[in-house]
Each structure stands twice: as structure tokens, then as C-alpha cells.
Amino acid sequence: MHPRIAVIGCGQWGQNHVRTLAEIGALVAVADRNVERAETFAERHGVAAMEPDEATASPDIDALVLALPASAHGPTARAAFAVGKDVLIEKPISLDVADAELTAAVARKAGRILMVGHVLRFHPVFQKLVATVAEGRIGTVRHIVANRMGLGRFLGMDVVWDLAPHDLSLILKMAGSMPLAVQAMRRTVLSDATDVADIVMEFAGGLKAEVHASRISPYRDRRFSVIGTEGMLVFDDLAPEGEKLGLYGHKVWRDGEVFSFENAPVTYLPVSPGLPLDRELRHFIDCIVHRRQPETGPEEAVETVRILNAASPLG
Known part of the structure; x- marks a missing residue:
């Protein structure tokens, strides 16, 4: 029941x-x-x-x-x-x-139970991405790039608070820790608040991550890219079904003082179907019934607000 x-x-x-x-x-x-x-x-x-x-x-x-x-x-x-x-x-x-x-x-x-609704954490493509990284298929994760760009959504808050929380939650999951440093560059272009923002974070172990958010972009972009030592993964939320998670076997290596690279064709990974909001709410129900801590719990919720304030202070 x-x-x-x-x-x-x-x-x-x-x-x-x-x-x-x-x-x-x-x-x-x-x-x-x-x-x-x-x-x-x-x-x-x-x-x-x-x-x-x-x-x-x-x-x-x-x-x-x-x-x-x-x-x-x-x-x-x-x-x-x-x-x-x-x-x-x-x-x-x-x-x-x-x-x-x-x-x-x-x-x-x-x-x-306190859970926060970072619904993309429950997207089956993102969860497949996390599992693929855990399998070691792209080696050690060194860099994460999140693009969330489009036109519109002028809702009385700047683009950092409106769009960045989605990707900050994904990055915190991938990093498995809280950032050591946060830097941001914000631009007001066509409205009275921040329309474009870049947030850069550094984590223990040398991992770096960045979020590019814009509400005045002439095109839409919803890509989350994870760069590892042995390959790269891209979650493209706007891609057709069957092509939302791409594995690129690109490699970069050093031979003495010379760096070389090798391109590889993309392989699209199969992903089980499922609706993110349905999965999120069923997870909430499971946490209530079994008294489990949620995947998106209080610690991450507070840290997300901390990063948002560092990137775009209110008041």
C-alpha cells in the first residue's frame, strides 16, 4: 500500500x-x-x-x-x-x-525523509551514463561539461538559479564529493538580470567541471559530456531516441614532449525506457516505505544552494 x-x-x-x-x-x-x-x-x-x-x-x-x-x-x-x-x-x-x-x-x-526534486538524476540515460563510468569504460573521469542553452524562460530570476541546478546535481553525483572551489562569469545581455553564465568547479583529485547556461541562445543545447582518460560519454537530451547516450573512444596521449590524439566513431549505448518523474516519485515512495535516504538528499540540496549563491549571490 x-x-x-x-x-x-x-x-x-x-x-x-x-x-x-x-x-x-x-x-x-x-x-x-x-x-x-x-x-x-x-x-x-x-x-x-x-x-x-x-x-x-x-x-x-x-x-x-x-x-x-x-x-x-x-x-x-x-x-x-x-x-x-x-x-x-x-x-x-x-x-x-x-x-x-x-x-x-x-x-x-x-x-x-527530505528529498529534493532533481529529476534529471532519475533520467534513465543519465543513470546508464553513471553505470558506464563505474564499469571503467572511459577510464578516470577528468572533466565534465554541461550545456543548458535556449531562448526564453524570463521568470523573475537569473539564468544561474533557473537553469544551473539541473546540471549541478548531475555533476555532484559524478564527482562524488563537494567542490573545493567555485568560480563564475555572468553576463546581462537582453534582460535586467544574468542571461548567460559560466560556472567552473574544481574537485579533489583534479576533476574539473563547468556549466554553460544561457536563456538567449539562438539554438537549444542540452548536452552533458564526461571526459575520461580512455574515452568520452555524451548525454544529449535533445537527440532522437536510441542516440541520447554516445560513447566516443577518443584518446589523447603523451609520447615524451609530444601529445597525440585519436578519433573514434561514436557508439550509441542502449538505454532502458522510463520516465524520469515517474522514477523519481517511485524512489521517494520507496524511501518513505523502507526509511531509506534518498538519492537526492539534504546534503546535496544544501551544497547546490551553496554553489548557486557562490555563482550568483542574491540580495
């Missing part, structure tokens, strides 16, 4: 949580400051419509999914932990490092 889950926030992404949890059979209520919106989704899925505070306090709800403005995530989650609920918070967990740390601390003290 599934835990009883309510979604608070029925905006663009919250609606996806509502629909997916209903398909899984775990949705029991929806809540939104806009009562009519909550009632519309509640009627559509045959569940209760509630005020956000009512859903947080209800003893008939085991867990919450929060898809709210980031400033409301911390207070709502902490109120839920206080009454024994587990919580999945959409990224980012907060806009403030101290607030994120407080939310994580309250969850630990209450013994509750």
Missing part, C-alpha cells in the same frame, strides 16, 4: 507531480493558494482539495511534495517535519544557504 501523498502547489511543474502521483495511485490531496485551481485538479483526479496549511497539518496525509516558490519551501517543509511528514521539495530547496541548512537539520532531528 502506498503512502498517502499530497502535492502543495499546482503550477506548471506541480501539475506534473499531481498527474504522475495519481497514475501511481499515491495521490490523496492537492493544495494551492488558488482554491479554484486546487479544486480543478482535485476533481480531475478524484482526490481532496485543501488549503496548503490544511494539507501540511492533516493527520490523513503521510508525505508532501512541495512545488512552491523557493522562498516558501523551507517554512512549509519544517512545519511538515514537525508533525511527522516526509517531504519532497522541488529544486532549489531554498534561495538562502542558512535556510537550506536549517531545513536539513530539522529533517534530521525529526527523523524524516
